Amino acid sequence: MSGAHRLGAARELNQPYGGTLVNLLVDPGRAAELKAASRDLASLDLSPRQLADLEMLATGVLSPLTSFMGQADYEAVCAGMRLADGRLWPVPVTLDVSLKFAESIAPGRPIALRDAEGTLMAVLTVAEIWQPDRGAEAQCLYGTRSFTHAAANQLLNAGGEACVTGKLEVVELPLHHDFGPLRRTPAEVRAQLARRGATRVVGYHPRHLMHRAHVEFTKRTAYLHDAVLLIQAAIGRRGLNDADHFSRVRALRAALDHYSAQVAQLNLLELSPRHSGARSALWHAILHKNFGCSHFIVEHDYDDQGEGATGDPLYGRYHALDSVTWHAQEIGIEVVPFRNLVLEEDQPEKLLSPRGASRRMKGRIRETSHEQHAEVAHWFSYPTVLEEWRKTLRHGFTLFFTGLSGAGKSTLAQVLYARLKEQEARPVTLLDGDIVRKNISSELGFSREHRDMNVLRQGYMASLITRHGGIAICAPIAPYANTRAQVRAMVEEDGDFIEIYVATPLTTCETRDRKGLYARARAGLIKQFTGVSDPYETPVNPEIVVDTSLQSAGEAADKILAYLTAQGYLGRGSTMEAETHKIKHEPITLWTSDAGSLPQTLSSGDGASSPGAGKRLYK
Numbered sequence: 379m380s381g382a383h384r385l386g387a388a389r390e391l392n393q394p395y396g397g398t399l400v401n402l403l404v405d406p407g408r409a410a411e412l413k414a415a416s417r418d419l420a421s422l423d424l425s426p427r428q429l430a431d432l433e434m435l436a437t438g439v440l441s442p443l444t445s446f447m448g449q450a451d452y453e454a455v456c457a458g459m460r461l462a463d464g465r466l467w468p469v470p471v472t473l474d475v476s477l478k479f480a481e482s483i484a485p486g487r488p489i490a491l492r493d494a495e496g497t498l499m500a501v502l503t504v505a506e507i508w509q510p511d512r513g514a515e516a517q518c519l520y521g522t523r524s525f526t527h528a529a530a531n532q533l534l535n536a537g538g539e540a541c542v543t544g545k546l547e548v549v550e551l552p553l554h555h556d557f558g559p560l561r562r563t564p565a566e567v568r569a570q571l572a573r574r575g576a577t578r579v580v581g582y583h584p585r586h587l588m589h590r591a592h593v594e595f596t597k598r599t600a601y602l603h604d605a606v607l608l609i610q611a612a613i614g615r616r617g618l619n620d621a622d623h624f625s626r627v628r629a630l631r632a633a634l635d636h637y638s639a640q641v642a643q644l645n646l647l648e649l650s651p652r653h654s655g656a657r658s659a660l661w662h663a664i665l666h667k668n669f670g671c672s673h674f675i676v677e678h679d680y681d682d683q684g685e686g687a688t689g690d691p692l693y694g695r696y697h698a699l700d701s702v703t704w705h706a707q708e709i710g711i712e713v714v715p716f717r718n719l720v721l722e723e724d725q726p727e728k729l730l731s732p733r734g735a736s737r738r739m740k741g742r743i744r745e746t747s748h749e750q751h752a753e754v755a756h757w758f759s760y761p762t763v764l765e766e767w768r769k770t771l772r773h774g775f776t777l778f779f780t781g782l783s784g785a786g787k788s789t790l791a792q793v794l795y796a797r798l799k800e801q802e803a804r805p806v807t808l809l810d811g812d813i814v815r816k817n818i819s820s821e822l823g824f825s826r827e828h829r830d831m832n833v834l835r836q837g838y839m840a841s842l843i844t845r846h847g848g849i850a851i852c853a854p855i856a857p858y859a860n861t862r863a864q865v866r867a868m869v870e871e872d873g874d875f876i877e878i879y880v881a882t883p884l885t886t887c888e889t890r891d892r893k894g895l896y897a898r899a900r901a902g903l904i905k906q907f908t909g910v911s912d913p914y915e916t917p918v919n920p921e922i923v924v925d926t927s928l929q930s931a932g933e934a935a936d937k938i939l940a941y942l943t944a945q946g947y948l949g950r951g952s953t954m955e956a957e958t959h960k961i962k963h964e965p966i967t968l969w970t971s972d973a974g975s976l977p978q979t980l981s982s983g984d985g986a987s988s989p990g991a992g993k994r995l996y997k
């Protein structure tokens with residue numbers, strides 16, 4: 379395609395970005411020295427995200443970076459997608475710490491970086507302590523500072539206020555007990571590819587799962603470029619709203635069965651997704667070059683997490699493709715645009731558009747009926763892939779009610795609890811506000827600090843329930859927007875967060891005065907009473923708003939259940955029809971090569987149910 383960089387007939391694997399593959403692991407002698415010295419050092423326990431970044435830095439996946447970024451690189455990357463020395467680099471890689479920790483360290487002093495169990499992973503000799511501008515970063519990366527954008531919210535609320543950088547010496551890599559043989563470093567993958575005599579390698583970074591369209595397209599791409607296919611799945615601190623990586627990897631392994639072993643290999647990357655559209659695509663192109671890839675496939679709507687309130691894509695459909703194409707020569711990789719595939723047959727609406735299809739799939743797989751899975755499997759995916767994926771249906775979420783005292787939060791939470799228990803196999807847990815206060819927040823009062831601690835504790839419990847596939851229902855007043863955003867960020871690490879603003883007006887709550895608290899507050903007998911003598915910050919963008927002065931408890935519960943069903947959290951109600959309609963009328967790029975000239979063996983692994991075998995893919 380025009381503007382794409384062509385590498386020509388390579389005799390060896392593509393060079394790492396910047397020319398040298400970085401390796402930050404020190405030799406055993408130095409490791410022993412650092413371990414001995416670390417006993418007296420200030421210690422930082424790394425979050426899963428930071429640990430993943432450390433691993434990527436250590437093994438050269440992020441070459442040419444040799445440490446977490448300093449302020450100059452950070453600002454240059456945010457503003458112009460370049461390091462301070464001018465090299466293209468699209469996303470920040472920073473080590474954030476609390477202000478308290480930042481104040482306890484000083485330039486020139488080493489600090490110990492440890493995992494959650496306290497094992498020494500690395501020693502960082504501090505060169506610079508600085509403060510990031512997370513608002514500006516969110517604006518540059520996502521084009522929004524809105525809390526409704528989950529990645530922006532994570533950035534704004536889940537990180538420390540300061541950053542630190544310096545010389546990084548890695549003592550050992552994090553231990554992974556899962557999928558060991560599939561987790562290879564760039565050096566190991568390069569050695570494998572070299573042993574196979576591969577010089578042309580197509581990199582593919584599946585956004586989610588791989589269904590027929592993905593397998594067919596990548597297979598054909600490898601064939602047309604006479605290349606090996608390297609499928610690299612990012613499984614670091616996992617994607618927002620993603621299922622657990624175990625199911626995803628099992629489903630990817632099932633898809634791999636549809637290639638011959640000579641054509642494709644799967645590798646797992648402990649990479650934390652950034653969800654920043656074109657920047658992510660550029661970043662992944664660079665990372666794949668570090669693994670030796672000569673080509674990189676760019677899908678539509680690349681790593682676009684969408685706009686929180688509507689779910690619509692944030693960036694242009696071809697933004698990522700244009701951006702990677704524009705920079706391909708500078709990176710030193712050839713771009714392969716993902717093309718949509720169309721299934722010939724008597725049902726032309728059955729387009730295999732990867733995004734449309736996977737969105738449709740999302741709606742589908744949350745449905746409970748077995749037959750519907752079977753119907754989808756026939757034309758869209760492979761039974762084995764769907765079977766693995768189906769095991770993840772137990773997706774957890776948190777319903778978080780917020781509103782004034784007497785607004786109806788507890789009443790609605792109880793109705794929802796009962797209605798969900800009637801229809802759900804998943805465990806449903808009601809974290810009743812009073813019980814939480816009595817059992818885990820009994821020492822707390824109603825100052826801002828204490829309310830925040832109380833709400834965050836409740837949020838933490840909800841995040842654990844959500845992580846394990848359960849449904850948590852919380853109903854605190856939670857008067858502060860920032861604290862609610864922190865709880866959202868915590869829960870969205872593991873599942874979905876649905877904020878329900880119970881917007882019953884103060885006058886109604888006060889008239890109800892179920893516990894006589896308003897009267898006492900008005901009489902000055904209770905200090906800092908929410909709505910009377912203490913603030914309540916109205917939610918700006920909750921998923922649902924109900925007002926129990928206008929709706930009965932049953933009506934409000936119906937509205938919430940309707941939302942959960944329409945969004946695919948419960949039972950039926952996927953937007954299948956709407957999606958089909960949308961796909962039909964979207965301008966699409968069809969597969970334009972002559973499918974007839976492709977060898978039949980490309981689809982040989984698919985058996986009779988393959989579109990290639992039974993239904994011919996056409997242009």
Ligand SMILES: Nc1ncnc2c1ncn2[C@@H]1O[C@H](COP(=O)(O)OS(=O)(=O)O)[C@@H](OP(=O)(O)O)[C@H]1O
Pocket residue numbers: 782783784788811815824828829830832833853854855856857893895904905906907908912
């Ligand atoms: N000062 C003051 N302000 C607000 N509420 C007060 C206060 N003192 C006691 N109560 C009672 O405590 C309940 C609110 O507790 P929460 O844990 O939900 O509050 S918070 O989220 O920590 O702000 C709240 O219960 P609900 O009426 O169920 O909301 C009140 O009954």
Ligand SMILES: Nc1ncnc2c1ncn2[C@@H]1O[C@H](COP(=O)(O)OP(=O)(O)O)[C@@H](O)[C@H]1O
Pocket residue numbers: 781782783784785786787788789790853890892926927929930931
């Ligand atoms: N439509 C309604 N929805 C919920 N509660 C209602 C409604 N109409 C009246 N109420 C009454 O309002 C009170 C709300 O109290 P509660 O649910 O404990 O609120 P909160 O937990 O927000 O303090 C209850 O006494 C409830 O019976």
